[in-house]
Amino acid sequence: MTSCLRPGSLIAVIAMAASGCSSALSGNAVTSTPEAPVVKLDSQSDAVFANLKACDLLEPTTTPKGFDPPVVETAESDNGCAAQKRRYASVSIYLVPEAGIDQLSPGQGTKIPTKVGGREAVEIPGDSGTEACTVAIAVTPNARMTASTSLNEGTNEEACALARELAVAAEPKLPRVD
Structure with a gap:
């Protein structure tokens, strides 16, 4: 037998x-599970995001909403991506391996502590003026993902709702560092 x-x-x-x-x-x-990989690094490592690309995080949310195809952007880090929807908004996601949420400047807004997917995060309504918002998620103490929106018309609250949607959709794909 x-x-x-x-x-x-x-x-x-x-x-x-x-x-x-x-x-x-x-x-x-x-x-295999669809969860983010656990990365065994110290929190100072530039390799925290490994081969993860910001456009891979942004596109699944923006394409169904009618945004133009995302394009690589490098304003906040070398790993950024932005998309626009004419007469509505521009949005971006950045993976920043060298600065955590504590190092993020609130611009014209105020940092509001929050959580996204159980991770420490901050929401910054009005960071670049009215009709704008950024949600930043801590990946390590010295690395973050930011999801930012700028509406053509609307309020900071409406901009934050879209930034939160981007952040919530991207968060499960971010690495978990042990």
């Missing part, structure tokens, strides 16, 4: 429960 279980093999139990048992294949079960 062939058995899929080896004594003490939790992976085999999980694999058997998930996909059945086969004596034809050997090896360990590998599962």
Whole structure:
């Protein structure tokens, strides 16, 4: 009689429960999750974002809303992306490996502490004047992601709602640093 279980093999139990048992294949079960990768770095490392691109975080939210295709931008860091929707808004996401949310200037606004996906974050209504907002998420003490909006017409609150939407959509894809 062939058995899929080896004594003490939790992976085999999980694999058997998930996909059945086969004596034809050997090896360990590998599962994948859509969660962000856990990055084993110190919080000072420039490699915290590895191969993650800001446009990959921005595009899934902006395209369904009718924004133009996102373009690479380098105003806040070398890893930024922006998109515009004519007569409505311009939006951007930046991955900033060398400055955390504490180093973010509030511009004309005021930093309001908040959380996004369980991570420390700040919301800055009116950071670049009226009809604007930035939501910044801490990835490490010295690295952040920012999602910013600037509306053609509207209020800071409306701009913050869009910036929060961008941040909430991008947050699960950000690395988790141990």
